[in-house]
Every structure is written in structure tokens, then in C-alpha cells.
Amino acid sequence: MTSLKKTFILATLALTPLSSFAAQQLTEQQAKDLQSFKSITIRGAFYTDNDYVLAMSKAADKEGAASFFITTTNISPSNDTLRIVYAKLYKSDAPKAEQQVESFRKFEGIYEYPKSKAIRLEPFNIVRIRGYFPNEYDMNQAIAKEASAKGAYAFYIDSRSELGSNIQVAAYLFKKDAPERKLQPENAIPYDSEAGQQALAKGGDDAMQVEKPGYYSPSAFNEKFYADKFNNKVKVIDQSTNKTKTSAATSIHASEVATVAAEPQRVNRYTVTLSDGRKIQELNDATAAKMVAFDTIKFRGYYVTDQEISYQAGKRAIDAGAKYYHIARVAHDSNGPNITVFVDLYR
Numbered sequence: 001m002t003s004l005k006k007t008f009i010l011a012t013l014a015l016t017p018l019s020s021f022a023a024q025q026l027t028e029q030q031a032k033d034l035q036s037f038k039s040i041t042i043r044g045a046f047y048t049d050n051d052y053v054l055a056m057s058k059a060a061d062k063e064g065a066a067s068f069f070i071t072t073t074n075i076s077p078s079n080d081t082l083r084i085v086y087a088k089l090y091k092s093d094a095p096k097a098e099q100q101v102e103s104f105r106k107f108e109g110i111y112e113y114p115k116s117k118a119i120r121l122e123p124f125n126i127v128r129i130r131g132y133f134p135n136e137y138d139m140n141q142a143i144a145k146e147a148s149a150k151g152a153y154a155f156y157i158d159s160r161s162e163l164g165s166n167i168q169v170a171a172y173l174f175k176k177d178a179p180e181r182k183l184q185p186e187n188a189i190p191y192d193s194e195a196g197q198q199a200l201a202k203g204g205d206d207a208m209q210v211e212k213p214g215y216y217s218p219s220a221f222n223e224k225f226y227a228d229k230f231n232n233k234v235k236v237i238d239q240s241t242n243k244t245k246t247s248a249a250t251s252i253h254a255s256e257v258a259t260v261a262a263e264p265q266r267v268n269r270y271t272v273t274l275s276d277g278r279k280i281q282e283l284n285d286a287t288a289a290k291m292v293a294f295d296t297i298k299f300r301g302y303y304v305t306d307q308e309i310s311y312q313a314g315k316r317a318i319d320a321g322a323k324y325y326h327i328a329r330v331a332h333d334s335n336g337p338n339i340t341v342f343v344d345l346y347r
Contacts, residue, residue, distance in 0.1 A: 023060035024067045025053055031069035035095045036088035038063060046083045049289045056087050066092035107144035111154035113174065118156035119218065122179045123172035125150055126226045130168040131237030142237055143171045158221050168234065170223055183218040184211055187286030193324055194347045195291040209290055272314025280314045281324055283346065288326035293344035295320060300340045313343045323347055
């Protein structure tokens, strides 16, 4: 979702040609393998991504850098046209990044993976339990016990929800040699958009920017996909008697699944759903930068939360015939609490 502060990580922004300056922008994959010699920050009125990339290249030149990686860009809360951009700098002979020894917590002899590691690996099973867990340690112990019984090397708790006094938890299980997931890049162009179809028609590097069928979301697991794939139900844990049972009645997927779901996962973007069932997805900055909007709309009002802004933007985008939208800018009134929201529309 787009934040009022408009903070985002340019995780996989493609390498941008910078003919005017020598310092070149690195992708996340390129940067993670190198040691940075310095971090810098620039500020300015940058209206497009290309504006601040060029400005950062110039600043990196002055520092004697051969390349740079933009880690974060913020919009100043006091001036919506002012961006604050952070980057790491690298020499042309930058040494390779040192391999860090990973240190994870253990429960019942099973490692607990953080999301940053788990999201890149393919799970071999999913555990979903429901019971009374007075604290996080007890919950982790219960998940680890189930993981151990299934021969897991590690687990990752992806979701938890309160059901009365009970908690329902979903966790993914991994083998020690778990294969890498085929991840979509964060800035992949939706394949069912006009821009996606045009890029596919061009082929080559343009086509490589489009979402790939069968590739996974880089930011979220799809619980339904894996629950169907592994024919998984919620296991109810009775803490009082220390017995367990499987309840079809309390399962999200109560009926038996005869076959493994074959449809590929798709990138899960923030989605606005109207009361009549119509839906639209919000694009992040990196994806929108690769696409051409067919129109831009704006609206003004008093909105307290990001959800309100995204809902109002999505509702207006749907009415305008868009399939995707991107909140390009949020301008605060100088006198009063109202804001003006600028929204780019895409087919």
C-alpha cells in the first residue's frame, strides 16, 4: 500500500542508463554481492524516479564512486515535492561482500526462519494449528513440535489470528536444502495490462519485465495455494488435556481436496474491493515507473489513514475504467487538514 510518507525500498529497480554521469545504478542482486565504502543522502525536488537517479549518480561521482544502490526514498512530511534519497556507494574494485553466518532461534530443535529468508525458499508443507497459547514462546513451541513431527529443518510463522481466546496460526515448513522459489521482481509489469501486452509483443528485454506465469509473489505466501497443494486442514490443539485432533469443521478448507491445485500463483498487490464486487490493484512506484498511464485524476478531502486514501483512489480509478492505479503524489493543504491526491490510471 502507498504510505502517506511515501517510503519504499527500490529492491529490484532495473539498471538505468546514465549517459551524463559515470556512476551507474546497481540492482539489489548486484549490490548485495559487494561491499559499500560509504552511504550518502541527497535532497531535492525530484518529480520522477529518473530525476533522483540522475541526481544520485552525480553525487556518487563527486564521492569517487563507480556505482551506487538506492536503498530508500522518502517524501518530506513538510513538503510533498521534496524527496530524501539514501544510497550506498561502491568502488570499481569493490570487494565481495563477506558471507555472514546466519543465527536463528531454535524451538524443539527446529530453526525459526525470518521472513527475509523464508520468502525465498520453497516450503515442503504447511502447518495450521488453533489453540490457546498464553505467549509467543508457547505458540512457537507448538508449531515447532508439529514441524519436527513432519521432518522439517526450519519453520516460518506467516500469519496468526485471534479466534476468541484461541489463536490460529499458519506456518511454512522447510527442508535443510529447500529449493529457491521462483520469485517475481517487485517491479514486474502486470501481464494482463496494456503495458504488459505491449512489452510481451516487443519481446527480448522488454518481455523480461513482465510477470512470469508460475512465479511467486516476492512479498507474500499464498496460504490457500499451499493449503490446497498439501491438502492441509487446521489442527486444533487442546492444551488442557495435551491431546490433539483435526477438525474439518474449523478448517478454512473443510472439504477434502482430491487433487493438487494446478493454477500458478500471481503477485498479490494491495487490492481495493467495492461493495458490488468490483476490484482493482494498486501498483508500487517501481512498477508504475515502467508503465504509461492513460489518464491522471485527482481528488481532495480529509482522510486519516492510508486505507482511506487507497480505497478512495481505487474507487475513482474503477469508475474511470482503469485496471490498475498508482498514487503518484499526496499534497497537504497549507491551511487546513485536507489533502489532494494525484492518481495515475492504467489499463
